[in-house]
Amino acid sequence: MQTITSADGTSIAYETDGDGPPLVLLHGGGTRRYWEPFVPRFSDDFTVVRPDRRGRGDSGDGDEYDIGREVEDARAVVDAVAGDPILFGHSFGGLQALEAARDAPVQAVIAYEPAYLVGDYRKRANLASRMQAQLENGNRREAMKLHLEEVIHGGEIDELDRWLEEWPAWPEYAEHVENAARMDRALEDHQLSETLDVDAPALLLTGSEGPSHLRESVRAVHDALPESRLLEFDGVGHLGPTEAPERIATELRRFLEETEAADPTIEGEQI
Template sequence: MQVFTTSDGARIAYRDSGRGTPVVLLHGLMAHAGFFDGQAALAEDFRIIAIDLRGHGESVAGDGDMPGVERMAADVAELAGALDLEGAIGVGWSLGATILWHVLAGAAGQRFAGAVVVDMTARVRNDDEWDLGLSPEACEARSIAMRDDFESFALTAGQAIFAQPVAPEHRKLADWASLQFARNDAEAIAETWASLVRQDMRALLDRIQHPTLIVHGGRSELYGEDTASHLVAALPHARAVRFENSGHAPHLEEPELFNATLKDFADRLSLARANRNSNS
């Protein structure tokens, strides 16, 4: 993997392969760039940039900040600038989607032409006026589990991202995911989780003008179709696609369909851009 040093001295690992339209892959909590190995075939048509977010995989904070959402978004924005990306498509899965929204709403957003959001909500923690995330009790239970027995929490979470019960053809992959989750530093993950739970992206979404594809798992135990519908309504240029046989990780569970869906989305972006240029 290649390494990029951020403005605060953190070392961010990433994979950069293929040529064409850049596709920036941002993983979920406790995952890493390897969770997008199923998208490696896309390097035949795209430039694939898969990042280990701060505090995950081979990325290390060094003397920099602990891994909060805003700092992670700054890392991605800085890397996009260093790579001089233009017309990129951002793909954010779960935590990665929240990070992507921050990037798109900032100055680095001009480097992106579109976005793919994978099974995420605008706000993780529910309250009296919001019920498209997780209950306060569930959020607190996760925080306690991370603190008291991180390994058990991580092993269970790795299984839970798949449609339940885990299909036999996904058993090996689910076991791998669990072991990868458990390799993380408990303190770093707890800090990231606390930062994620504090996020409320609702006011930010209507500022994001990028065409967006909302991918949601039909068997996700975290977020349902109503969550995807909210994002379609909240984002100015969004549509949704449902992966019937997936849980929280459609790109892992149905990689060929996911890749074909992303290619179709990219083709639509290119066609729309060509139409705008011909009419200008």
């Protein structure tokens, strides 16, 4: 494990595997361990870099929180690696990757269901306040259940507790509930720019079973990017990079190999 110092002095921890051009993986919830099923598919050909987001894993935290600080953390990782990296982010990490790529030198940026809130959903979003009410009553696990139900399942799942019993990350995932609540509040206040001025090839990914608000979001991001390709994975949900790592790794490699010849206007392919 190594550490770097972000713009506000926060220590950001990261782990590297393999050898080759840098591939930075930015997680959403949890920690850098989220990417463990994905790393072996790239570590033979890339230096795979996995940071912990601030306040999670082995990273430090600051006195104040906003999305801009998390973007600065990603930029600090970009500056720390040798060469211009490829950024691949999942969920909040997808937003983090896209925002960092606006003024950081990157070879390409890839985002799976980046966590922008758009349209009517953003106007009525109240997940953070619902979570805060549970936290104030001492119900940390119930607060995290609200987050998981909304973010992973779009608020539409029968027998959430049964699903959680079969999910390996539970109940340890609830340790991050305060960070999840502050992130959700910041996302509710964050506005997607009409244009994301990213000067690098961009690949946007979604799953047919992902939450409807994030499937709407990824299409809004596609419209905001000057050059992007959008792919949808049939039968895959919001946890796509760990749910179907081989399928997603195959498409990432294809994108990286074809980037120079890719038609940036391709939209809505389903695979």
